[in-house]
Amino acid sequence: MAYIDMFVAPIAPGNKEAFTKFSKICHEVLIDCGALSVLDAWDDDVPEGDITSFRKAVQASADEVVTAGWIIWPDKATRDTGMEKMMSDPRMNDANPMPFDGKRMIFGGFNPIVETPAQA
Structure with missing residues (x-):
């Protein structure tokens, strides 16, 4: 079964174009x-929660939106070597800066336990 990395990060709405380029x-x-497969998504219906929420998790200010994304890998071993390769890839240098505060990004790797594909 696949291995999945996910992230959530706050970003200024004016940085949507830069985020798209970075992505x-x-x-x-x-x-x-x-x-x-890789997917990045832009805030559309992300409410502020009373106790918890995506916005609270990343300390998004009132003038920021939330982005989320995931990476699907064939397995964790491929992910581990792939992430190492990515970090040393020259395309991931200062010429392609993160257009958000990486200190407030939350991320993690997950092992799927139930998967239900749509029927064709």
Whole structure:
């Protein structure tokens, strides 16, 4: 079964174009490093929770939106070597800076336990 990395990060709405550019380069690098699929998403219906929420988790200010994404890998071993390759890839240098505060990004790797594909 696949292995999945996920992230949530706050970003200024004015950085959507920069985030899109950053994401496209990251996707290319990640696919080259063995990822099966990569997706980044932009805040559309992300409410502020009373106790917990995506917004609270990343300390998003009132003038920020939340982005989320995931990377699907064939397995954890491919992910581990792929992430190492990504970090040393020249496309991931200062010419492609993260357009958000990486200190407030939450991320992690997950082993799927139930998967239900749609029927064709």
